[in-house]
Amino acid sequence: MNNKNPISLFLIFLFIYPILKGFIKKYNTKDIKWELSEFEKSVSALLALIFGFLVFKNYFLVRENGIFTYIPQKVILVLDAYPWLLYVIVLPILGLFFYQIFHLTFLLVNSIILFPLLDIVERFLKNRSILFKRITGAIAELPKSMCNVVFFIFILNFASILNISPKLNTLLEESNIYTNLCKQIVIPVTNSKLAKALPNIVDNSFKVKIQDDNGIGTWEDIKKYKNISLNKNKQIVYYNGITLEEGIRSNEEINNYAKHITAGQNTDRAKARTLYAWIGSNINYDDDKAQQILNNDFSSKSGSIITFNTKKGICFDYACLYVSMSKAVGLKVRMVTGEGYNGISWVSHAWNQVYLEDEDKWINVDPTFYKGGNYFNSRRFELDHKNPKIIGEW
Structure with a gap:
C-alpha cells in the first residue's frame, strides 16, 4: 500500500x-x-x-x-x-x-x-x-x-x-x-458483520500463479486472470501455492461426514444449504494465513483436507471444502473466482456454485461470507460479488 x-x-x-x-x-x-x-x-x-x-x-x-x-x-x-x-x-x-x-x-x-x-x-x-x-x-x-x-x-x-x-x-x-x-x-x-467477522479479507489474500514454458508469473490481482486464455497442456495454475486438483482432494472422513450431516435431506437445495451452513459456521477465517498469503508466503497448506482438520482457512479453502463435501453427497458443484466487496473495497475472492438438479438451475453459494449474512442464493449476491469466472466443475 x-x-x-x-x-x-x-x-x-x-x-x-x-x-x-x-x-x-x-x-x-x-x-x-x-x-x-x-x-x-x-x-x-x-x-x-x-x-x-x-x-x-x-x-x-x-x-x-x-x-x-x-x-x-x-x-x-x-x-x-x-x-x-x-x-x-x-x-x-x-x-x-x-x-x-x-x-x-x-x-x-x-x-x-x-x-x-x-x-x-x-x-x-x-x-x-x-x-x-x-x-x-x-x-x-x-x-x-x-x-x-x-x-x-x-x-x-x-x-x-x-x-x-x-x-x-x-x-x-x-x-x-x-x-x-x-x-x-x-x-x-x-x-458490517462481514468485515468484523473476516478482518483480513479487507486485503487481497487470494493469490494466483501460472507456470508455463517461460517459468512462473505472479498476478497481484485476480482481475488480470480473467483476461488470460489458458492452454492446459502447457500451463499449470496455482491457487495460494497449490493446484485446484490438490485443493479439492478429499478423504473418507470428509466424505462420510458430508453424508452424515445431510442424511435425511430429500432435496438438493436442502443438502446444499446444510453444507453451506456447516462450513460457514464451523470453519473460522484464518487471519494469520491471510497475512502470509498477502506476503506471498505459501508455507501454510491449503485445500479441503487441512481446512476440515484444522477448522480454519481463507476463501479458497472454504470453497475447496464445499466442492469436496458437495461431491461426496452427489451434488454438481463449481469453483468460482472473481471479486468480493468486503465493506471497504473489492478484493480477490473465491466462492461456489451448486446445481440443484430437481430445480434445474445453478445457484451461488459463498461459505466464506456466511458469518456476514445470508449468502446462499442471496438476492443481494451480485451487489458484493462481481467478475465471476468458473475455474472448475465437478
Missing part, C-alpha cells in the same frame, strides 16, 4: 486546508458563524448518509425483514434483476429525508446555543495577541477538517460499492489512510 497515492494526498489536503485557513485568517466571529453554517450542512449531509445507509441496509438489502411485502411483485422482480437500482433510487431518497431532519435540528442548535457562545469567545479574544487569535482560528476549524475527511471517506466507500471505476478501486486498496479510516469509522458505523 502507498500513502502517497492521490486518494491519500487528497484526504490529507481536506484535513489540513481548513486548519491552515483558520490560522491565516485568525479568529473572527462573523467568519466562524458563516463557516459553522456551512459546516452544519456538511455534518447534516454526513449524518443523513450514515442513517440513510443503515435504514437502507436493514430494511431494503435484507429482504427477510418484510418491508418488501408492501411492494408490488413486479417492482421486486425489477429490483432483483437490477439490484443497483436500490442504490441509485432508494438510498438518495432516504438521504434527502434524513438531511432535512438534521439540517433543521442544527439550525435550532446554532441559533439558540452555538452562536451566543461564539459571541462570548469573541469578547474573550478581544485583547489577546495575534498569534493566540491565529491558533484559536485554527482550532475552531478542526471539527470542519475532521468532518470533511469523514464525509469524503463515506463518499469514496459508496463509490467503491457501486464499482464506478476499477482504477478508483485500485487506488482505494493502495491507500493506507483510506483503508484504516474505513476500518475505524465506516465499518463500525455501517455495522
Whole structure:
C-alpha cells in the first residue's frame, strides 16, 4: 500500500486546508458563524448518509425483514434483476429525508446555543495577541477538517460499492489512510458483520500463479486472470501455492461426514444449504494465513483436507471444502473466482456454485461470507460479488 497515492494526498489536503485557513485568517466571529453554517450542512449531509445507509441496509438489502411485502411483485422482480437500482433510487431518497431532519435540528442548535457562545469567545479574544487569535482560528476549524475527511471517506466507500471505476478501486486498496479510516469509522458505523467477522479479507489474500514454458508469473490481482486464455497442456495454475486438483482432494472422513450431516435431506437445495451452513459456521477465517498469503508466503497448506482438520482457512479453502463435501453427497458443484466487496473495497475472492438438479438451475453459494449474512442464493449476491469466472466443475 502507498500513502502517497492521490486518494491519500487528497484526504490529507481536506484535513489540513481548513486548519491552515483558520490560522491565516485568525479568529473572527462573523467568519466562524458563516463557516459553522456551512459546516452544519456538511455534518447534516454526513449524518443523513450514515442513517440513510443503515435504514437502507436493514430494511431494503435484507429482504427477510418484510418491508418488501408492501411492494408490488413486479417492482421486486425489477429490483432483483437490477439490484443497483436500490442504490441509485432508494438510498438518495432516504438521504434527502434524513438531511432535512438534521439540517433543521442544527439550525435550532446554532441559533439558540452555538452562536451566543461564539459571541462570548469573541469578547474573550478581544485583547489577546495575534498569534493566540491565529491558533484559536485554527482550532475552531478542526471539527470542519475532521468532518470533511469523514464525509469524503463515506463518499469514496459508496463509490467503491457501486464499482464506478476499477482504477478508483485500485487506488482505494493502495491507500493506507483510506483503508484504516474505513476500518475505524465506516465499518463500525455501517455495522458490517462481514468485515468484523473476516478482518483480513479487507486485503487481497487470494493469490494466483501460472507456470508455463517461460517459468512462473505472479498476478497481484485476480482481475488480470480473467483476461488470460489458458492452454492446459502447457500451463499449470496455482491457487495460494497449490493446484485446484490438490485443493479439492478429499478423504473418507470428509466424505462420510458430508453424508452424515445431510442424511435425511430429500432435496438438493436442502443438502446444499446444510453444507453451506456447516462450513460457514464451523470453519473460522484464518487471519494469520491471510497475512502470509498477502506476503506471498505459501508455507501454510491449503485445500479441503487441512481446512476440515484444522477448522480454519481463507476463501479458497472454504470453497475447496464445499466442492469436496458437495461431491461426496452427489451434488454438481463449481469453483468460482472473481471479486468480493468486503465493506471497504473489492478484493480477490473465491466462492461456489451448486446445481440443484430437481430445480434445474445453478445457484451461488459463498461459505466464506456466511458469518456476514445470508449468502446462499442471496438476492443481494451480485451487489458484493462481481467478475465471476468458473475455474472448475465437478
